[in-house]
Amino acid sequence: MPGTRLTITDEHYRLAERVWNYHQMNHDLRPVDAAVVLGCHDLGVATCAAKLYHAGFFPRMVFTGGNSPSTAQVFPRGEAVHYREHALALGVPDEAILVEPDAANTGQNIAFSRQVLAEAGLHPATVMLVTMPYMQRRGYATTRRVWPEVEAVCASEPVAFRDYLAGIGDDRLVIDTMVGDLQRIIEYPGRGFAVAQHVPDDVHTAYQALIEAGFTSRLIGA
Known part of the structure; x- marks a missing residue:
């Protein structure tokens, strides 16, 4: 839930950086x-x-x-x-x-x-x-x-993942939003809101792991 305390581990950051890289064209x-x-x-x-x-x-x-x-x-x-x-x-x-x-x-x-x-x-x-x-x-x-x-x-701004997090000052917000955006990339083509984009298996695995870890405040309907 939004605002829930969650300790972000090194593994979470590793998974999130994989999603971050995918989001860039x-x-x-x-x-x-x-x-x-x-x-x-x-x-x-x-x-x-x-x-x-x-x-x-x-x-x-x-x-x-x-x-x-x-x-x-x-x-x-x-x-x-x-x-x-x-x-x-x-x-x-x-x-x-x-x-x-x-x-x-x-x-x-x-x-x-x-x-x-x-x-x-x-x-x-x-x-x-x-x-x-x-x-x-x-x-x-x-x-x-x-x-x-x-x-x-x-x-977009040419910046590394960790540097971007430091600039925003809210790691949880950024990771939650990246997870929510990836959900929309997956779900929205079926709703007619976007064209389909291929999601590699390793990115999908990282996405699922972040959801299971609790990075869910920006999911659809959250």
Whole structure:
């Protein structure tokens, strides 16, 4: 259950790092027409988007996301709004930013961002999904279902697993969320929310072991 005390062992970290590696798509980055920046509890996603903008990878970006139980206290005005403010502080010009403040799940992140871009007269053929490192695969699988005609490239902060945990400061939250995201990768294609992704046996074994160990607060229905 959420908030339950759980001692994280070296074996748990080893299993979680296997899941972490699976979640990353390892795409080669290249210039695209626009970026879709998925809101979450990690402001580093907005920092990454700002760096990619300044590096010339895209001319416009959409910050997307309202609130969730894990972000309401951190970003009380909504994920996308706080992301925009952070990007402006990092020198991204306001005219390069679009804001989608209502999405409550990944499917809505993609569908609503597409609508916001269209309303701005933008119909990209290629987009860069900027996400948490362990959100890449689910973001990609969702985009392939919701917006199949666009070519998506995934990007996130280039950071090692243990360094990311140290930066977030809540190992349990990160591992629970990675397990929940992997459950959605497995389950959502059957519900029509995402395209299917192959899950290697060793990743599936690690996932099951983490569930059995109690990393369950972000599972569907938890």
